[in-house]
Amino acid sequence: MKTNKLCIMRLSKYKSAxxxxxxxxxVRIFSDNxxxxxxxxxxxxxxxxxxxxxSGNKRGGYKIDELIEKINTILGKDELQKVVIIGVGxxxxxxxxxxxxxxxxxxxxxxxxxxALKFKHxxxxxVLPLEELPEFVRKNNIKIGIITVPATSAQQVVEIMxxxxxxxxxxxxxxxxxxxxxxxINNVNxxxxxxxxxxxxxxxxxxxxx
Amino acid sequence: MKTNKLCIMRLSKYKSAxxxxxxxxxVRIFSDNxxxxxxxxxxxxxxxxxxxxxSGNKRGGYKIDELIEKINTILGKDELQKVVIIGVGxxxxxxxxxxxxxxxxxxxxxxxxxxALKFKHxxxxxVLPLEELPEFVRKNNIKIGIITVPATSAQQVVEIMxxxxxxxxxxxxxxxxxxxxxxxINNVNxxxxxxxxxxxxxxxxxxxxx
DNA sequence: TTACTTTTGTGATAATATTCACAATATATA
DNA sequence: TATATATTGTGAATATTATCACAAAAGTAA
Ligand SMILES: NC(=O)c1ccc[n+]([C@@H]2O[C@H](COP(=O)([O-])OP(=O)(O)OC[C@H]3O[C@@H](n4cnc5c(N)ncnc54)[C@H](O)[C@@H]3O)[C@@H](O)[C@H]2O)c1
Ligand SMILES: NC(=O)c1ccc[n+]([C@@H]2O[C@H](COP(=O)([O-])OP(=O)(O)OC[C@H]3O[C@@H](n4cnc5c(N)ncnc54)[C@H](O)[C@@H]3O)[C@@H](O)[C@H]2O)c1
Numbered sequence: 001m002k003t004n005k006l007c008i009m010r011l012s013k014y015k016s017a018x019x020x021x022x023x024x025x026x027v028r029i030f031s032d033n034x035x036x037x038x039x040x041x042x043x044x045x046x047x048x049x050x051x052x053x054x055s056g057n058k059r060g061g062y063k064i065d066e067l068i069e070k071i072n073t074i075l076g077k078d079e080l081q082k083v084v085i086i087g088v089g090x091x092x093x094x095x096x097x098x099x100x101x102x103x104x105x106x107x108x109x110x111x112x113x114x115x116a117l118k119f120k121h122x123x124x125x126x127v128l129p130l131e132e133l134p135e136f137v138r139k140n141n142i143k144i145g146i147i148t149v150p151a152t153s154a155q156q157v158v159e160i161m162x163x164x165x166x167x168x169x170x171x172x173x174x175x176x177x178x179x180x181x182x183x184x185i186n187n188v189n190x191x192x193x194x195x196x197x198x199x200x201x202x203x204x205x206x207x208x209x210x
Numbered sequence: 211m212k213t214n215k216l217c218i219m220r221l222s223k224y225k226s227a228x229x230x231x232x233x234x235x236x237v238r239i240f241s242d243n244x245x246x247x248x249x250x251x252x253x254x255x256x257x258x259x260x261x262x263x264x265s266g267n268k269r270g271g272y273k274i275d276e277l278i279e280k281i282n283t284i285l286g287k288d289e290l291q292k293v294v295i296i297g298v299g300x301x302x303x304x305x306x307x308x309x310x311x312x313x314x315x316x317x318x319x320x321x322x323x324x325x326a327l328k329f330k331h332x333x334x335x336x337v338l339p340l341e342e343l344p345e346f347v348r349k350n351n352i353k354i355g356i357i358t359v360p361a362t363s364a365q366q367v368v369e370i371m372x373x374x375x376x377x378x379x380x381x382x383x384x385x386x387x388x389x390x391x392x393x394x395i396n397n398v399n400x401x402x403x404x405x406x407x408x409x410x411x412x413x414x415x416x417x418x419x420x
Numbered sequence: 421t422t423a424c425t426t427t428t429g430t431g432a433t434a435a436t437a438t439t440c441a442c443a444a445t446a447t448a449t450a
Numbered sequence: 451t452a453t454a455t456a457t458t459g460t461g462a463a464t465a466t467t468a469t470c471a472c473a474a475a476a477g478t479a480a
Contacts, residue, residue, distance in 0.1 A: 004467075008409050012402040016384060030427065039386055042427090043469055050429060058428045058475040075405050076412040083404070090307060094300035095400070100384065104401050106408075143411055144404075168411035170403060174226060174310060176249055182418070184410045186403065190305070191314050192222040193380060193398055194293070194354075195285050198316075199218050200394045201353055201378035202286040208392070214437075240457065252457095253439055260459060268458045269446040 007048055008075070013038045014045070015071045022064045030061040077105045082142050084166075085111040086157050087149035088118045088127050091172055095146060096125060108146075110136060130157075134164035144168045151175040158185070217258050218285070223248045224255070225281045232274045240271040287315045292352050294376075295321040296367050297359035298328045298337050301382055305356060306335060318356075320346055340367075344374035354378045361385040368395070 017037035021029060035042040054070050056062035085092050088111045096108050111127045120127040145166045149157050154173035161169060162183050169185045171177055179185045227247035231239060245252040264280050266272035295302050298321045306318050321337045330337040338346065355376045359367050364383035371379060372393050379395045381387055389395045
């Protein structure tokens with residue numbers, strides 16, 4: 001079973017589109033419709049599905065409910081995913097209180113900081129001292145953590161997370177983190193995203209000029 | 211000149227690594243060092259450079275200052291990039307006040323919302339009514355906008371932006387936006403990012419089990 | 421029931437992206 | 451200055467990803 005990051009991201013997008021289409025009253029769907037919704041080709045959709053042995057009905061398409069369920073299973077969403085956030089600054093607290101994650105079965109169960117002013121032991125999503133992270137992670141069997149600390153602290157934080165047993169990190173600090181083979185580190189680098197956009201807009205403007 | 215999105219993103223990362231290496235006292239750099247810093251292969255670095263006719267010295271590597279300048283030129287960073295934000299909620303205001311963009315020559319010059327409670331006409335980065343966006347964009351020759359409104363408003367907002375003359379959109383709403391050939395729309399979908407991470411962590415845990 | 425149409429599923433093919441490998445050459449060394 | 455060595459720059463080779471194209475299957479209509 002060959003998979004790659006882009007393929008998995010497309011699965012997420014298919015799922016999201018399927019929820020929308022379902023709420024619009026659709027019960028069955030064709031690769032064509034999904035392709036439109038996600039802006040890929042229909043053979044891309046079918047190929048992605050075939051990689052995961054998702055099959056529909058020739059001429060009948062796919063049943064939306066079944067499809068959503070299969071994709072959720074592939075994406076490991078059968079159970080609620082518990083996630084912690086490290087760094088409760090501007091970005092961290094925006095993420096912490098974002099209701100969109102819980103709708104997707106992702107629950108921010110706690111956050112950690114080193115600034116005592118940020119601590120909130122009694123909230124439904126507590127903000128705790130960083131020292132308590134290892135114990136919390138072990139007790140609650142947390143696998144995923146989000147890093148929203150300044151770049152200068154990020155490497156140090158990731159090391160604490162790894163030794164606590166975290167297996168997956170989503171890092172927002174604009175710096176390349178060193179991990180190990182036991183842990184998947186993905187980066188969201190918004191400076192890079194903006195620069196990329198600026199580049200392609202410049203290309204666009206130039207090629208339109210002629 | 212063949213380019214692709216990943217290659218441009220790597221250029222951004224090289225640049226970021228170069229600033230760091232420079233601050234550490236380096237003056238010259240080899241493809242090998244950069245490769246380490248960005249976690250790619252050294253031939254990837256050299257190939258990326260050769261695509262843009264960036265050349266170094268055989269045996270002498272690259273001069274950091276020249277390299278930074280060349281990459282900045284490619285990325286269109288010779289002049290300050292003015293950007294607007296639409297949607298001053300939790301995420302939008304985090305981005306609006308993030309100093310990291312200005313360091314990279316990206317300036318958030320104004321934000322727009324429909325909620326009168328958010329308006330701030332007198333701040334250095336004003337929050338203005340959405341109706342004023344078209345005029346502001348034209349007067350200030352803005353090319354880039356960031357969408358941080360709820361998914362339900364995003365399509366409507368992007369249409370206003372396009373007709374105002376915006377050429378590039380960074381969209382944080384978890385929905386596929388329709389644009390046109392005159393405009394580059396890039397998406398940052400954090401739900402998708404997290405789901406992706408969860409998938410690969412599950413793969414990791416499974417393969418470690420055996 | 422049969423002919424016709426639509427859509428899937430997938431091997432073959434094409435396009436893209438990365439790595440290899442090595443000649444060319446700039447610098448260091450003796 | 452001559453020799454040794456490290457590093458670039460890039461075609462060729464490989465690997466990865468996406469598209470094509472069509473046989474097979476399933477629904478529809480007559
Ligand atoms: N704010 C944005 O819009 C934005 C955009 C792009 C990238 N980022 C990146 O995201 C990260 C957070 O940005 P922010 O604007 O929220 O910063 P911030 O300064 O508002 O918040 C950082 C938080 O991390 C905490 N912290 C610092 N060191 C820590 C440590 N060792 N352990 C635990 N907590 C620690 C601080 O107490 C603070 O609460 C930064 O790396 C930044 O570069 C932010
Ligand atoms: N907060 C997060 O951490 C987070 C994470 C992932 C994705 N997102 C996405 O980012 C977007 C913003 O999230 P948020 O948490 O900041 O939401 P929010 O509700 O805090 O803020 C939304 C803002 O947009 C404004 N708005 C609504 N309709 C508008 C319109 N038509 N024109 C201009 N402004 C309008 C609202 O007045 C509000 O100020 C959403 O699409 C959300 O799905 C947010």
